[in-house]
Amino acid sequence: MSPSVARFFALACAITWSCQLPFLLQQWGAPIPADVAMAPLALGAVGPSVAAAVCAFREGGRRGLAGLLSPRRAPAGWGYAPLALCMPAALHLAGLALLALAGGSVPATLLYAPVTPEQRGIALLAPIGEELGFRGHALRRLLPARGPIAASLIVGAGWTAWHLPMMCLPGVPWWSWALGPLFITSLSVLMTALHIRSGGSLLVAMAAHLGIHLDNVSRAHLSGDGATPLLVTTIVAVAVAALAARRMRAWGPAAAGAHAAGAA
Known part of the structure; x- marks a missing residue:
């Protein structure tokens, strides 16, 4: 991993974890006022994008920051946006369909849409707050050197680590x-x-990130549906990802990096 990407992951996690720590402690019973615990959460949600902006400025000054924030990214590829938006729900529904074909009991809730103001707010904030960092900064730097598969796994590991405080909340199964x-x-x-x-x-x-929040199967336990929705969705997601990885194996690191930067 390049020093630039390592710095990005470290800074993104430092920003978000420090912002989420008061809320996490408060949920575990610490005597922290609710407004004090909640106030930093919005900044924590945009931690990856803030970290990406800091790293881009450190690397290239104003020019590096302008390159990160530039809207130049592949207008010809925007036709993939509807597919990306529907992808998370499609994986979920495919898993439920396979469960039904296997004779299993399908949960009453088919889609886990945001219903509370907090869930709706994070659905709008998270795509901007995370993707400028994880895909816009880290992935673009990893692709030329690592290739698409290794780059995906590295970003996936960093993305998982970034979510650790929320996975430590009480009630998370x-x-x-x-x-x-x-x-x-x-x-x-x-x-x-x-x-x-x-x-x-x-x-x-x-x-794609918005689609994840429009059908967030990690909320299944809140509806009393248990592990089944996330289990079947994960099985389908792993299978489809394996097919995608097999296809991407033909793309060497340089070709993948050049393709991803095609709009530059």
Whole structure:
């Protein structure tokens, strides 16, 4: 991993974890006022994008920052945005369909849409707050040197680590720790494929991330549906990601990096 990407992951996690720590401690019973615990959460949600901006400025000054924020990214690839938006729900529904064909009991809730103001707010904030960092900064730097598969796995590991404070909240079931990293890493592989095919479009990456929050199977336990929705979705996601990785294997590091930067 390049020093630039390592710095980005370290800074993104430092920003977000420090912002989420008061809320995490408060949820575990620490005497922290609710407004004090909640206030830093919005900054924590945009930690990856803030970290990407800091790293880009450190590398190239104003020019590096302008390159990160430039809207030049692959307008010709924006046609992949509807596919990206629907991808998370499609993986979920495919898993439920396979469960039904196998004779299993399908949960009453088919899609886990955001219903509370907090869930709706994070659905809008997270794509902007995360994708400028994970796909716009880290993935673009990893692709030329590592190739699409290794780059996807590295970003998936960093993306998983970034979510650790939320996985430590009380009430998060043990199976989320087992399935969550697999699901996130599979999504990382699939989003890399979309990123390359769309010529590095950040709009496509943000659409995929928005789709994750429009049908967030990690909330299944809140509806009393247990592990089944996340389990079947993860199985389908791993299978589809394996197919995508097999296809991406033909793309060497230099070719993948050039394709992803095609809009530059």
